[in-house]
Amino acid sequence: MDQRLLRATWLGVLGVIIFAPTFAYLTLPSVAHLGLPSTGGLWHQLSAITGLLALSALVCAAVLPSRLRSLNRAFGIESVIDVHRFLGVVTAALVFAHLACVVAAKPANINLLDLTTAPGRAKAATVSTLALVAVAVLTVLRNQARLSYELWKWSHVTLAATALVAAALHVWLLDQLIRDTVIGTMFVLFALLLAVVLGHRWVWRPMCDPSTEFVVRDIRRENRTVSTLVLAPRSRGGRPATTWAFAPGQFAWIRLDRSVMAEEHPFTIASSAHSDATEFTIRHTGDFTRALRRLPIGATVWVDGPHGAFTNDVETSAGFVMIAGGVGITPMMSMLRTAAHRRDPRPYRLVVVASAPSDLLFRTELAQLRCLIDLEVTEVLRRPVEGWSGPTGDIGVELLSAVLGGAHHAEDVDYFICGPPALVTDALSALDLLGAPMDRIHTEQFDLA
Secondary structure, eight states: OOHHHHHHHHHHHHHHHHHHHHHHHHHOGGGGGGTOGGGSOHHHHHHHHHHHHHHHHHHHHHHTTSOOHHHHHHHOHHHHHHHHHHHHHHHHHHHHHHHHHHHHHOGGGGGGGOTTTSOHHHHHHHHHHHHHHHHHHHHHHHHHHTOOHHHHHHHHHHHHHHHHHHHHHHHHHHTSGGGSHHHHHHHHHHHHHHHHHHHIIIIIIIIIOGGGEEEEEEEEEOSSSEEEEEEEEOOOTTSOOOOOOOOTTOEEEEESSSSTTSOEEEEEBOSOTTOSSEEEEEEOOSHHHHHHHTOOTTOEEEEEEEEOSOOOOOSSOSOEEEEEEGGGHHHHHHHHHHHHHHTOOSOEEEEEEESSGGGOOSHHHHHHHTTTSSEEEEEEESSOOTTOOSOBSSOOHHHHHHHHTTTSOGGGSEEEEESOHHHHHHHHHHHHHHTOOGGGEEEEOOOOO
């Protein structure tokens, strides 16, 4: 499906989820006979509206990070996670607005916050609210408290599930809106949607999907801290392996066990989209990545992907400028290797930033790729070293102007940036000064919290 159509479809789906219940509440004449808040004054109406919007936003916030490949391909993982965070903030704000409206409509309702005397519907609402507050606090304190990703992830998932279930229980125990045929049907459909999406994310993909099972074909050491993991889909019972297709530049999560609780991390695919094997070039900086390097040939791993919209697999660009730092070169290698397979005639300009010459990866292969496609490589060291004659320092306007050259204007090409946050920031600032359109600039950072 065309990416613009895919985006429009998802925007429509999310828009319906967020606004349809509130629209139905405001317009349906059948609501009046239920004795709903719409008959009890402005504050009652506002309490119902804010509650409906909060529940809808919470449903969308749960759907977004559930690794729906079409959604990630439509918007990119960074945008999906940004919207997920935004909806989390919006949900919390709507919940507190809902509580304020309930109290404003009847000040005695403040007693509903007392868990020892409140009815079940109020207790469910309070639990949901406290879980949402805990999610927000945990997210803010994650970096300050230096929580591990796995601890943060499972705490976040548990609290979010608590908030969602308690909110649904609150609506059910209120026993008002769900009695309306239209609104009640919407709630049932939302519940089914969540069951399907979350079941696919937490049960089918990690536990049952045979297409996620891969075997280690090879492990190549690139330098003392970086290796390339070469995988191939596993065949079963003499049958051909499940097909594995991805767009150059996409990424996947890798696990070492078939379990929902297994530790997993995202890595960008480095191989060509037309290769019979899938390669991940990985820097070994922790226990998990070091365990990957020690895997024996033939070992089994599980791969959840492909995901993301960080790809040059489009036909609307006159050329590409790629800016990479460290192992941020891996999606660029996937794009370049794929371009070589396809004999892509468009120009590719690659800027590689490293701390030392030994950290410059794939130098031999890049020299070979220059013979197959229109590729120019600019190597940049962050600090000068003895014997280095190339550019040094940060990414700036002067460097990118030289890379871009006079063949194309800044608005005619697509830009791909992958690397440490400081490099991404410098590159974005320079491209802004060069007049590069924002819709042609693509970034990739795995800050998935």
